[in-house]
Amino acid sequence: MNLISNSINVDNNGNINNVGWVEWQHVSFGFIHCPICLVLDKCWFCFNKKPKIPQHIKCHCIVNSISKPIANINSKATCDIRKFSEYIFSDKYAWNGKRKLFESLGFSKEDSQYLKNEYERQAVKNYCDGQYSLGNLDISGQRININIEFKRNGRQVVFKSGWMVKPKGLITNNTPFAG
Numbered sequence: 001m002n003l004i005s006n007s008i009n010v011d012n013n014g015n016i017n018n019v020g021w022v023e024w025q026h027v028s029f030g031f032i033h034c035p036i037c038l039v040l041d042k043c044w045f046c047f048n049k050k051p052k053i054p055q056h057i058k059c060h061c062i063v064n065s066i067s068k069p070i071a072n073i074n075s076k077a078t079c080d081i082r083k084f085s086e087y088i089f090s091d092k093y094a095w096n097g098k099r100k101l102f103e104s105l106g107f108s109k110e111d112s113q114y115l116k117n118e119y120e121r122q123a124v125k126n127y128c129d130g131q132y133s134l135g136n137l138d139i140s141g142q143r144i145n146i147n148i149e150f151k152r153n154g155r156q157v158v159f160k161s162g163w164m165v166k167p168k169g170l171i172t173n174n175t176p177f178a179g
């Protein structure tokens with residue numbers, strides 16, 4: 001067994017958990033260029049929440065141990081403000097009910113900048129803490145889900161948001177609310 005880790009931790013039940021982080025390395029072999037392995041190249045994952053490796057027969061990809069990413073130092077989340085101003089709060093998409101939910105928390109289109117900032121702040125922190133779940137993987141990349149939490153008007157609401165993992169610690173928002 002090939003153990004790749006930079007830290008091992010043992011939980012209360014005596015189970016050994018690997019809490020290290022890895023960087024995916026695409027290794028092309030001959031003339032085989034696989035678009036999925038290529039899009040994962042240099043992407044960072046928590047050791048126990050990474051795409052399956054090898055991806056397929058004749059996949060030569062490897063993962064290299066890296067140190068845990070640090071939010072806003074070497075890891076960053078970006079969310080386009082238009083995800084709110086032109087999607088969540090637009091008339092065009094009001095039918096999907098997402099606007100209603102945000103409005104019930106007291107948010108309006110004018111809060112788009114605040115929401116963008118808050119999503120980026122929480123997402124990069126949760127990502128670096130390994131608080132994410134793996135979503136779909138295809139030639140566009142590996143999607144992950146991250147919970148974004150708001151306490152408003154005495155209510156606590158958790159939005160499951162969708163992000164794309166990009167190389168070198170970057171994640172970008174796909175959807176603010178995949179509900």
Ligand SMILES: [Zn+2]
Pocket residue numbers: 034035036037038055056059
């Ligand atoms: Zn591949």
Ligand SMILES: [Zn+2]
Pocket residue numbers: 026027034037055056058059060061
């Ligand atoms: Zn591969």
